[in-house]
Amino acid sequence: MLDQVLPLSVVTAEAFHDPAHVVLFRRENAVIRSAIGKRRREFTTVRWCARHALAQLGEDPHPLIPDERGAPNWPDGVVGSMTHCEGYRAAAVARTRDYRAIGIDAEPDQAVPPTVLETVALPAELRRLSALREAEPQISWDRLLFSAKEAVYKTWYSLTRRPLGFHQADIGILHDGTFTAHLYASPPHPVLDRFDGRWTADRGLLLTAIAVPIGEQSSMYDRTRTA
DSSP states (O other): OGGGTSOTTSEEEEESSOOTTOOOOHHHHHHTTTOOHHHHHHHHHHHHHHHHHHHHTTOOOOOOOBOTTSOBOOOTTEEEEEEEETTEEEEEEEETTTEEEEEEEEEESSOOOHHHHHHHOOHHHHHHHHHHHHHOTTSOHHHHHHHHHHHHHHHHHHHHSOOOOGGGEEEEEOTTSEEEEEEOOSSOOSSOOEEEEEEEEETTEEEEEEEEETTOSSOOOOTTSOO
16 A cells, blocks of 8 residues: 555555564564553564565664654664554655655544544644545545644654644645645744645555655655556
């Protein structure tokens, strides 16, 4: 599914189940020593995906330790992103000579509770969601907005190492599988003020992705891929 929303030059790996007998590095095991089973499975399988993707770049296995905000420490010369939800785990990686940052997120195609939506969405976004639902009610547009916010956050954090609040990104989603995020960080970043991303809905899942290539301040989708 990730190959539907990322450029061909970004390497991806995904799993729809948790493979048995995946071995973690000792430092990774230490991170989840006291975690419950569900968390352990998510953590383990998404790193299994990441190592498969990294191997396609020619990278040796590398412990992927999350920082204080959960972002993994990629090998030198690599940018990437990981995501997991019920029934899906995935990773995307690329060389820093090609991309400045990647952000991906997966969510179940199910409505979010109204209290959550009120927390993450701006008034303008709520108005746009109403129009999207009216035109195509079979997609959980509120969950898609949440996913896009997560992809924006991961991309922003990878570039700045600064947090970004839900209300500091105004996201416009289009029916054609694209979205645009206008950023209003405080303090504002001198260059970063917009990301362009793509989304897809398939197999009961929603996926969003942003890839920021070298030479572009915001993301630019590789138009050599067919829609």
